[in-house]
Amino acid sequence: EAQVTQNPRYLITVTGKKLTVTCSQNMNHEYMSWYRQDPGLGLRQIYYSMNVEVTDKGDVPEGYKVSRKEKRNFPLILESPSPNQTSLYFCASSLTGDYGYTFGSGTRLTVV
Amino acid sequence: SQQGEEDPQALSIQEGENATMNCSYKTSINNLQWYRQNSGRGLVHLILIRSNEREKHSGRLRVTLDTSKKSSSLLITASRAADTASYFCASPDRGSTLGRLYFGRGTQLTVWP
Numbered sequence: 001e002a003q004v005t006q007n008p009r010y011l012i013t014v015t016g017k018k019l020t021v022t023c024s025q026n027m028n029h030e031y032m033s034w035y036r037q038d039p040g041l042g043l044r045q046i047y048y049s050m051n052v053e054v055t056d057k058g059d060v061p062e063g064y065k066v067s068r069k070e071k072r073n074f075p076l077i078l079e080s081p082s083p084n085q086t087s088l089y090f091c092a093s094s095l096t097g098d099y100g101y102t103f104g105s106g107t108r109l110t111v112v
Numbered sequence: 113s114q115q116g117e118e119d120p121q122a123l124s125i126q127e128g129e130n131a132t133m134n135c136s137y138k139t140s141i142n143n144l145q146w147y148r149q150n151s152g153r154g155l156v157h158l159i160l161i162r163s164n165e166r167e168k169h170s171g172r173l174r175v176t177l178d179t180s181k182k183s184s185s186l187l188i189t190a191s192r193a194a195d196t197a198s199y200f201c202a203s204p205d206r207g208s209t210l211g212r213l214y215f216g217r218g219t220q221l222t223v224w225p
Contacts, residue, residue: 004154031211042218043155043200048211058212090154097210100145100157108152 002027006091006104013081013111021076021107023091031094032074033058033101034066036087043090049074050097081111116144116201116216124222131188133219135201136181142210144177144184145202149218155200158186191223 004025013019025032033048035058045058049068063085065077074093078085088108092101116137125131137144143162147155161168161177161184168175174187188195198218205212 033211033213035215040217043215045213048213050211056209056211088152092155097204097213098142100160101147101155101213102157103147103154105154106152 002102004091004093004102004104006089006107009105009107011107011109013109015082015111016080019078019081019109021078021089021091021109023074023076023104024072025074025093025102026072027093027095027102028071029093029095029102030071031097031101032068033092033094034064034074034076035090035092036060036085037090037106038087046076046089081109083111085109086111116203116214118199118201118216118219120219121217122220122222124224125191126224127191127193129191129223131191131195131221131223133186133199133221135184135186135216137184137201137203137214138182140206141179141203142206143204144175145204145213146173146175146184146186147200147202147215149198149200151197158199188221191221193223193225195221196223197221 034046035043047066049055091104094101119134146158149155172189200218202215
């Protein structure tokens with residue numbers, strides 16, 4: 001089944017403890033992206049990648065890192081999480097950036 | 113910013129009625145995309161309309177695009193309770209930043225049985 005898989009679905013962590021949210025797609029898509037969704041603010045793009053080793057910043061990249069070492073994987077790294085990064089996170093992929101995106105099921109992160 | 117803005121923010125209708133949601137955007141686009149999100153779940157791509165298209169259909173969905181007014185509309189005909197969800201429009205940048213995708217804040221549609 002064609003899909004974008006994010007893990008974990010839920011995560012509660014403490015301030016400052018490094019964490020990684022994984023994202024994997026099985027559709028050989030070139031483009032991958034991370035978003036956060038907050039009430040009243042909609043979806044905001046954190047980082048995106050147009051191919052292996054090609055990444056760029058979105059609207060809200062501060063406090064996040066990404067890497068794209070393989071085409072299928074695009075992990076999101078929070079080196080030192082803070083409470084303002086508590087949010088619902090989505091990974092998405094597209095064949096090219098000019099096609100619709102397939103979204104993962106989301107990761108609900110709480111930083112205390 | 114190229115962010116799209118949906119209108120209305122919330123829409124409440126009865127089953128069987130049609131639901132129309134509008135989206136306005138700020139700069140030239142290659143395409144405009146519509147997504148649906150059930151509460152707390154991932155977004156699902158519904159339909160994409162390209163800048164050289166004026167209207168597109170998919171099942172009970174009809175999307176129009178007016179590039180002169182920088183606006184699009186999504187019509188859901190004969191709504192069902194299962195159509196209750198948030199609907200978002202999104203538009204990508206052009207050229208070397210094609211991966212930038214801008215979402216509006218969405219329209220919350222409630223369809224009553």
